[in-house]
Amino acid sequence: MYLKNIHLYAFRNYREQWVEFSTKKTILLGNNAQGKSNLLEAIELLATLKSHRTNRDHDLILEGSTTGQIIATIERTYGKSDLGITLRSPGRRSLMLNHENLRRHLDFLGHLNAVEFSCLDLDLVRGSPDIRRNWLDTLLVQLEPVYAHILHEYYQVLRQRNALLKAMGKNNHVPEKTPNLSPEISQLKLWDKQLAETGSRVIRRRNRVIERLTPLAQNWHTNISGGTEIIEINYLPNVIVNSDEIIEVQQAFLEKIEQRRIVEQQLGTTVVGPHRDDVEFNINKTPAKSYGSQGQQRTLVLALKLAELQLIEDVIGEPPLLLLDDVLAELDPNRQNQLLEVIKGRFQTLITTTYLHSFDSQWLDAAQIMKVENGKIYSF
Known part of the structure; x- marks a missing residue:
């Protein structure tokens, strides 16, 4: 994948900026707030249709403009694809594949895969x-791009069910006295079934993905830590x-919904479901969130990211892109070397x-170095 x-x-x-990638390694050099992370964010959007920095398309569009666009060409083993996202404020975004408009997000996802690792990812452990x-x-x-549709x-369903619970609260329903066959309760039970199904x-x-990711992350963590620490990843x-x-x-x-029905009606919101899931990380049987040092937390996140790369490559049959946003400065020399060694030309x-200065001469000689300054990208 390229x-x-x-x-x-x-x-x-x-x-307006055009960037051609001539090698597999690209270093984007520049001071803070010049646009380095913005370029990686554009690639992240092409891969996932999401940004980890904002949920609003308005924030992604240049101030003073009402429309923004990202267009890219991807080469994979099965051929070349042209991807395009048009952002509008106000209005809905539109997607293009090979210059044809797509009606479904599902048809866009999966053409580009990328793993991003930024200094913000420490919040994975402590956030x-x-x-x-x-x-x-x-x-x-x-x-599994179809998961976007499932989610x-x-x-x-969750929004519809919450709206009904809120309306029931405004109508002063007293759960204990509400007949089981009242229209509101009958409607709520229909939403219960749909919530359980989805x-x-x-x-x-x-x-399943935690089960597949965990042994990969454990193996990477053992290598990075020299076998001195054992991590556990638990889906909660x-x-x-x-x-x-x-x-x-x-x-x-459905059984848990029934157990929490009165609480939900009193609160006017759904308290049962995967929107309340969590993932727990332990180091040597100790919660990494509460007791892990910054160094231990960085090692854990690095192991997770390397496991993500490996899992995506195993599943899709091609190595994904790796986007590293100002993380080398956050890692000590040992972790830097581990990361750069894994990347190589893969x-x-x-x-x-x-x-x-974080890169050795071999890396610099093999990399395309670009200078980023005030929303402009130049060859270095």
Whole structure:
């Protein structure tokens, strides 16, 4: 998999920028706030249709413009693809594949795969559960693009169910006195069934990907730490099940909804489902979030990212792109060497940095070095 070129139009601080990638290693050199991370963000959008920095397309468009665009050419073993995203404010984004408009996001996903590693990824360990859920979902979308549709269906049902619970609260329903066959309760039970059906599909896929990722991450972590530490990765589903059978997962889901029904009606929101899942990281049986040092947390995240690269390559049959956003400065020399050694010529890699001293002469000789300054990219 190789990103040949990318064209940015009114994206972030780029008015118009064309970049041709001539080697598998690209170093983006520049001071902070010049646009290095913005270029990686554009590639992330092509891979996942999501940005880890914002949920609003308005934020992605150059100030003063109403439309922004990302266009790229990808080469894979099965041939070449031209990808395009048009962002609008106001309005909905549109997607193109080989110059044809697409109606479904599902048809766009999977043509480019990328793993991004930034200094913000330390929040995977020490941040809130929603950060870990987003990380897990982003990985799943790349492994199985249909998961984006599954997740979208679940959150649609969740929003509808929450709206009904909120309306029931405004109507002063007293759960204990509400007849079981009231129209509101009957409608809620229909949403219960849909929530269990869509939520079970999310739970099963999250559980499976953690099972596949964990041994890979453990192996990388052992190599980086010299075997002095053992990590554990535990999926903590809100609905706990002891089976991967879809019927049994749905049944456990419905039973927990029934147990929490009064609480949900009192709060006016859904408290059961994968929107409340978490992932737990332990180092030597100790929670990494609470007790891990910064060095231990960095090693853990580095092992996770290397495991992501390996898993995507195993599943899709081609190495994904690796996007490193100002992380070398965060890693000590040993971890830097581990990371750069893994990359070699295996992955097309884009690295942002403010200095070149982290790279040895072999790396610099093999890399395409570009200077990024005030929304402009130049050959260095």
